[in-house]
Amino acid sequence: MDEERRFAEEVGVVLSGIGLPAAFGKLMGRLLICDPPQQSSAQLARSLGLSKGSVSTGMRALEQVGMVRRVPGAGRGHVYEMLPDALVRTVxxxxxxxxxxxxxxxxxxxxxxxxxxxxxxxxxxxxxxxxxxxxxxxxxxxxxxxxxxxx
Amino acid sequence: MDEERRFAEEVGVVLSGIGLPAAFGKLMGRLLICDPPQQSSAQLARSLGLSKGSVSTGMRALEQVGMVRRVPGAGRGHVYEMLPDALVRTVxxxxxxxxxxxxxxxxxxxxxxxxxxxxxxxxxxxxxxxxxxxxxxxxxxxxxxxxxxxx
DNA sequence: TGTATCGTTCAGAAGGTTTTGAATGTTAGG
DNA sequence: CCTAACATTCAAAACCTTCTGAACGATACA
Structure with missing residues (x-):
């Protein structure tokens, strides 16, 4: 499903159009459409073609503005998921x-x-x-x- | 009245805090408090310590988003003035x-x-x-x- | 027409931000 | 304890934007 990749990419373009970092938008786009809703840093990096560093920085930003939260993953590490009121925060x-x-x-x-x-x-x-x-x-x-x- | 200068400067700081160019905010701040409300490019450059280039670019931007308009000046050239609904545009x-x-x-x-x-x-x-x-x-x-x- | 003031454009300098990738730390399972 | 996958941090690189200042063009008045 490379269309999903393109969707995230597109969200990145639109958000960078209003002055936000591209990685920020791509991550948001991915979290909007991914299945399951929970994704690890590694998964996000792979599916978006971003470096681990960019994912780390971007997710920290998304967490800080309250659009995303970390939950303990099944195995090791954590996974991220969009919060229900993520978009509300933007307004x-x-x-x-x-x-x-x-x-x-x-x-x-x-x-x-x-x-x-x-x-x-x-x-x-x-x-x-x-x-x-x-x-x-x-x-x-x-x-x-x-x-x-x-x- | 150097306090007016500082006011414009402060508006610049706040607006640059939300991702806008500093010159943009300074110009807006000046136009909010200046007397008379109409100001020429040269006046704006002088009172804000900005280059003519920055004023030109900044005013073009403010015009484009509909926050400011150009009106023919008394003598030569034009003057700029804030539109009544300038702030509405921001929202x-x-x-x-x-x-x-x-x-x-x-x-x-x-x-x-x-x-x-x-x-x-x-x-x-x-x-x-x-x-x-x-x-x-x-x-x-x-x-x-x-x-x-x-x- | 000449002059002085004003305004715009543009290329380069300066500054800041994002992205990367390597190094480091962490956790789970064997 | 060791390994393997994962995650974070940080410094450097790449990139982009803003700001400046000089050159050019235009306008009004004498």
Whole structure:
């Protein structure tokens, strides 16, 4: 089944198109389509033509952002598997929203804290927008999870 | 007012923290806080300590993603100004959502198109999630725009 | 038309990131 | 204890991107 290889490859291309490492996307693509869902580092390296080092680095990154987890393997070592909410993580950038929110508030403070100043308007709207998103995106995600029965 | 310079600098740091070019963030930061809102390339280069080349490249990028527009200047040349919905653009990545949606559908097709297969479940949920987001994020943005009176 | 300012393009320099592969450590089973 | 497969780390190589600065082109005003 070399089509599966090409699928993972394609996910790599798309994700690298939005600024992520290619190996990251390939690994994600593989974990999306592989059977069984659990795969060892060696299997991933073989099926994707990546070095062990790249797999190690890539999987650590995927683990760190909470898209993948390690479980003890049947024999020796571990295997990796995608978490059910892996994709949700890609959209829930609350941390980023809040960082920008804080940045905008800084700017307003710099202008004397008077939000009614015309000059402060761009900053105020921006601040409010990111606050709005930080509140609403998680709600949206919850709604999807409930609808999909993912609890 | 060197604090304004530092503000732009700080926006640059935060945005480069999420993978964007530093110049991009600095320019955005400057356009958020500057007075008047319209600024020429030369002004931007001077106030940010960037080369003309960097400003040219950065502004072209900001224009291309629709965060900034060029308007004819009073004297010669043009000036740039932030668009009211500049920040909205940063969140409305519908194109990306739809690209991933298509990718997931590809994967399902590869498995024979049978969505009920356990093996296809990760792909199906992913596909549906991105479809959901592509539909809902714009609604969210509209809601904010209405609430804020931005039409 | 001449001049001065401004803007863009482009090639090279600088810097950073990813990928690799070898060395090292680890675990299971014989 | 020994072996074999596996996994991780790390330094070097390859690669890519950004930034700069000089050269070129354009525009407005005198």
């Amino acid at each position: 829930d950038a609350r941390r980023v929203y809040l960082a920008i929110h804080a940045l905008m508030q800084n700017g307003i403070d710099l202008l004397g804290g008077d939000e009614s100043l015309p000059r402060a308007q761009r900053l105020r709207v921006s601040r409010d927008f990111y606050a709005f998103m930080a509140e609403r995106i998680p709600q949206l995600i919850d709604e999807f999870a409930r609808r999909e029965g993912l609890t | 409305d990545a519908r194109r990306v959502y739809l690209a991933i949606h298509a990718l997931m559908q590809n994967g399902i097709d590869l498995l024979g198109g049978d969505e009920s297969l356990p093996r296809a479940q990760r792909l199906r949920v992913s596909r549906d999630f991105y479809a959901f987001m592509a539909e809902r994020i714009p609604q969210l943005i509209d809601e904010f725009a209405r609430r804020e009176g931005l039409t």
